Amino acid sequence: MEVNTKRKKEVLNAALTLFRHRGYESTSMRQLAKELNLEVASLYSHISAKSDLLEVICFGMADKFLLGAKEVNDIYFNAEEKLRMYIANHISLLTQNMDSSIVFLRDWRFLPDDKKEQFVELRNKYEDGIREIIETGISEHVFNPSDIKMATLTILSSLNWVVEWYKPEGSLTPQEIANDLSNFILNGLKKNNL
Amino acid sequence: MEVNTKRKKEVLNAALTLFRHRGYESTSMRQLAKELNLEVASLYSHISAKSDLLEVICFGMADKFLLGAKEVNDIYFNAEEKLRMYIANHISLLTQNMDSSIVFLRDWRFLPDDKKEQFVELRNKYEDGIREIIETGISEHVFNPSDIKMATLTILSSLNWVVEWYKPEGSLTPQEIANDLSNFILNGLKKNNL
DNA sequence: CTTCCATACGAACGGCCGTTAGCAAATATA
DNA sequence: TATATTTGCTAACGGCCGTTCGTATGGAAG
Numbered sequence: 001m002e003v004n005t006k007r008k009k010e011v012l013n014a015a016l017t018l019f020r021h022r023g024y025e026s027t028s029m030r031q032l033a034k035e036l037n038l039e040v041a042s043l044y045s046h047i048s049a050k051s052d053l054l055e056v057i058c059f060g061m062a063d064k065f066l067l068g069a070k071e072v073n074d075i076y077f078n079a080e081e082k083l084r085m086y087i088a089n090h091i092s093l094l095t096q097n098m099d100s101s102i103v104f105l106r107d108w109r110f111l112p113d114d115k116k117e118q119f120v121e122l123r124n125k126y127e128d129g130i131r132e133i134i135e136t137g138i139s140e141h142v143f144n145p146s147d148i149k150m151a152t153l154t155i156l157s158s159l160n161w162v163v164e165w166y167k168p169e170g171s172l173t174p175q176e177i178a179n180d181l182s183n184f185i186l187n188g189l190k191k192n193n194l
Numbered sequence: 195m196e197v198n199t200k201r202k203k204e205v206l207n208a209a210l211t212l213f214r215h216r217g218y219e220s221t222s223m224r225q226l227a228k229e230l231n232l233e234v235a236s237l238y239s240h241i242s243a244k245s246d247l248l249e250v251i252c253f254g255m256a257d258k259f260l261l262g263a264k265e266v267n268d269i270y271f272n273a274e275e276k277l278r279m280y281i282a283n284h285i286s287l288l289t290q291n292m293d294s295s296i297v298f299l300r301d302w303r304f305l306p307d308d309k310k311e312q313f314v315e316l317r318n319k320y321e322d323g324i325r326e327i328i329e330t331g332i333s334e335h336v337f338n339p340s341d342i343k344m345a346t347l348t349i350l351s352s353l354n355w356v357v358e359w360y361k362p363e364g365s366l367t368p369q370e371i372a373n374d375l376s377n378f379i380l381n382g383l384k385k386n387n388l
Numbered sequence: 389c390t391t392c393c394a395t396a397c398g399a400a401c402g403g404c405c406g407t408t409a410g411c412a413a414a415t416a417t418a
Numbered sequence: 419t420a421t422a423t424t425t426g427c428t429a430a431c432g433g434c435c436g437t438t439c440g441t442a443t444g445g446a447a448g
Contacts, residue, residue, distance in 0.1 A: 007395070025219055029436060041438080042396045050436065147366060147374060149359070154378065157355030158348045165347050172341065180344065188378035201425070223406060235408080236426045244406065 001052045008046045011036060015053040020099040024054055024107040051112050054103070058111060061104040062122040064093050069129045079137035080190070084182045086130060090159050091178040094166070101163050127152055134189070143189040155185055195246045202240045205230060209247040214293040218248055218301040245306050248297070252305060255298040256316040258287050263323045273331035274384070278376045280324060284353050285372040288360070295357050321346055328383065337383040349379055 003009050014035045018027045029050055033040045047053060068089035076082040094101045108119055131152045137143030158181060166177070197203050208229045212221045223244055227234045241247060262283035270276040288295045302313055325346045331337035352375060360371070 005394070023219075025217075028434075030434080038395095039397055040436085041398075044437070045395055146378075150366065150371070150374065151378075153355060153359050154352045154375065157351050157358075161347060161351030164351075165343070172344070177344070180341065181348065184340075184345075184348065184382035188381045199424075222404075224404080232425095233427060234406085235428080238407070239425055 001056060011046050012056060016099045019103045024110050054111060055115055057100050058104050058108050058119055061100050065126055069126055079133050079142050082133050087182045088178040091174050094163050095174040105160055195250060205240050206250060210293045213297045218304050248305060249309055251294050252298050252302050252313055255294050259320050263320055273327050273336050277327050281376045282372040285368050288357050289368040299354055
């Protein structure tokens with residue numbers, strides 16, 4: 001589904017707020033309609049199904065993450081630097097798109113089966129990027145050998161958890177968070193014989 | 195609600211499996227009844243509401259976590275050792291109760307309001323235990339000064355994510371996972387001037 | 389001026405939801 | 419054997435769900 005009219009974008013934004021705070025499955029089309037001062041049926045002048053809304057959110061974020069990863073891969077070479085940039089990009093996207101991020105991390109499971117398959121493919125592609133950096137670091141004797149899959153998932157879980165506690169008005173900036181987490185993670189990965 | 199009859203326990207077990215794989219909200223009483231070869235109404239001879247089942251699961255796990263934390267606090271003194279034992283206990287409980295853990299981590303939000311409040315209190319108590327260890331480590335100059343709240347939540351997210359990928363038949367034992375995660379986390383926390 | 393498209397409506401569809409009332413059989417307890 | 423408790427049933431309740439049909443309006447594009 002393309003978001004090609006102003007009204008469509010308004011519908012999407014209202015849905016985004018509701019999905020974030022109530023979850024996709026617990027948000028009804030009737031609630032969404034009320035939020036927009038519309039009748040339920042009118043929503044279907046703009047979208048063809050509720051799941052359209054979830055799709056736009058999930059794939060929109062997936063694209064952003066993959067684009068950022070691609071840029072990092074094109075510019076940086078050394079494993080530590082690359083991982084730091086991956087983390088900075090990840091935290092920046094999460095904190096700048098809190099609503100979408102929360103929905104996309106929590107509710108992708110409710111995508112229709114075929115879309116869910118596509119989505120998981122994209123997510124695996126992103127995870128592979130991190131896995132490869134760790135592998136490079138290990139083979140270049142910069143990182144300690146470790147279970148690579150576990151390291152990747154542990155790193156991602158630390159990063160993604162940020163949406164659960166980050167407050168834009170809080171004391172830590174996204175840059176500081178990214179930096180702290182990078183230090184934390186790299187201390188966990190790096191050889192200690194410097 | 196007490197689980198005081200055999201049949202009640204069977205109902206609870208069936209619910210647990212369904213909740214784990216479909217989520218609490220997406221599991222209907224009719225599905226649960228079918229799983230037990232019962233009519234829907236018969237379920238209400240054993241429980242008084244669907245939310246009873248979620249309560250038993252969530253508070254059952256909360257109790258286990260807090261009990262483990264209490265034991266660790268009673269035995270160990272030094273901050274690093276204590277944190278290692280906290281982590282070992284946490285991973286052991288998660289991997290030995292995969293179904294309950296997944297439900298309890300994901301679906302506690304759907305507890306009725308009053309029970310949810312109680313639950314969050316218990317969770318905060320558990321988080322405080324970890325926070326205190328980190329504070330002790332910092333004040334004893336064993337750990338680097340850092341944002342303590344962030345460190346606590348980052349550690350918990352790394353630990354809890356384990357339920358997303360742990361496979362009992364996989365190559366890593368819970369002990370190995372706890373050990374690897376402890377090293378990873380402690381490297382991130384410890385002063386490097388040894 | 390007409391055609392087209394975005395936008396919105398009321399009414400209804402079949403279906404699933406958690407829960408209750410009232411009753412019956414089985415099983416354990418005394 | 420009499421009594422109490424556990425376990426189960428049929429039928430129904432009001433309510434919410436996503437979606438569809440047919441229709442109407444208003445403004446932009448040709």
